[in-house]
Amino acid sequence: MEDRKRALVSRLLQYALIHQVLGIPYNKIVIRRTAEGKPYLECDKPNLELPNFNFNASHHGDFVAIASEPVCLVGLDVVSLTIPEKESVEEFIQSFSSYFSTLEWFNIINAGSSRQILSEFYRYWSVKEAFVKAIGDGVGYKLDTIEFHHKSWENIVVKVDGKELEDWRFWLLELEKDHVASIARGHPMYATSSYKTTLNWTKFNDEEYNLGLHLPNARFIFRKVEDLFPSNGTGRVPPC
Structure with missing residues (x-):
């Protein structure tokens, strides 16, 4: 039920x-x-x-969020740093090891305490999800081919199949109550073929694209659910 509520709020956010x-x-x-x-x-x-x-909208734990872009692709992933209840942190993350590169996995398991290991795991997972969601791909994308490099989660860089993608930017934001949000901003040429057909502008010169890539990254604005409903005269939200 809680997940259905979050999905409904996500839909309201998109319309709002x-x-x-x-x-x-x-x-x-x-x-x-x-x-x-x-x-x-x-x-x-x-x-x-x-x-x-x-x-792109995302919801997990106590937060539902949305991000948008005028030119670049945008991907967003929110994750709650949930502690597993029926198994140890090490047992929990082990089943996901195949989704990470050798370097990423080394950084995760050597992050420190169990709590720090779990936090590092979720951060890597979140930025990977943000990238995949930005390009419009689904669950079939090979996450282990995406490798992230960072300095204390600043200056985040991505490599795909060993090649650095210089026309992408990433942010990892700390939210309240042990939640993090990752935002990806990248070139429309990386969009899946079906997603690319929904875009109006996919070819740029460097100057045109850099204007979009280096736009200021606005902070999240917190809203109450009741603020998302249409005011008088703007119509109703269509049913799911």
């Missing part, structure tokens, strides 16, 4: 964001999904100032 940013009435908003399940806005009249408007 689109209405706030693009000014589309709630009852005129149409959200579709790609073959891989990536949500996107179906719009006949793209906003020239936000040619690739796209968004």
Whole structure:
């Protein structure tokens, strides 16, 4: 039941964001999904100032969040640093070892105490999920081919199959109550083929793309659930 509530709030967030940013009435908003399940806005009249408007929502634990970008791809992953109840931290993370590179796994198991090991595990997992969600891929993506490098989770860099992707940026944010959120911002050329068809602008020169890549990274704004419902005159949220 709790997960269903979070999913409902996630849906409300998507409509509230689109209405706030693009000014589309709630009852005129149409959200579709790609073959891989990536949500996107179906719009006949793209906003020239936000040619690739796209968004990503995530929920886990006590938080539901959403992020959007006007040009670049965006991926978001929220994770609660939940302590396993029926097994040790080491036993819990071992079943996920195949999803990490050798270097990442070394950093995880050598992070310190069990609590520190678990925190490092979740941080790596979160940034990987943010990247995969940004490109619009599904659960079949080989996570062990994505390798993250960082300095105390600053200056985060990603390598895919050993090659550094210089046209990506990442942030890992500490939330309240032992939650973290990872945000990925990257080039639309990395989008899956089905997701790429939903974008209006996928080819840029370096100057055009860097304007989008280096936009300021806004902080999260906390809202109450009641703030997400449409006000009078903006229509109703369509049923799921």
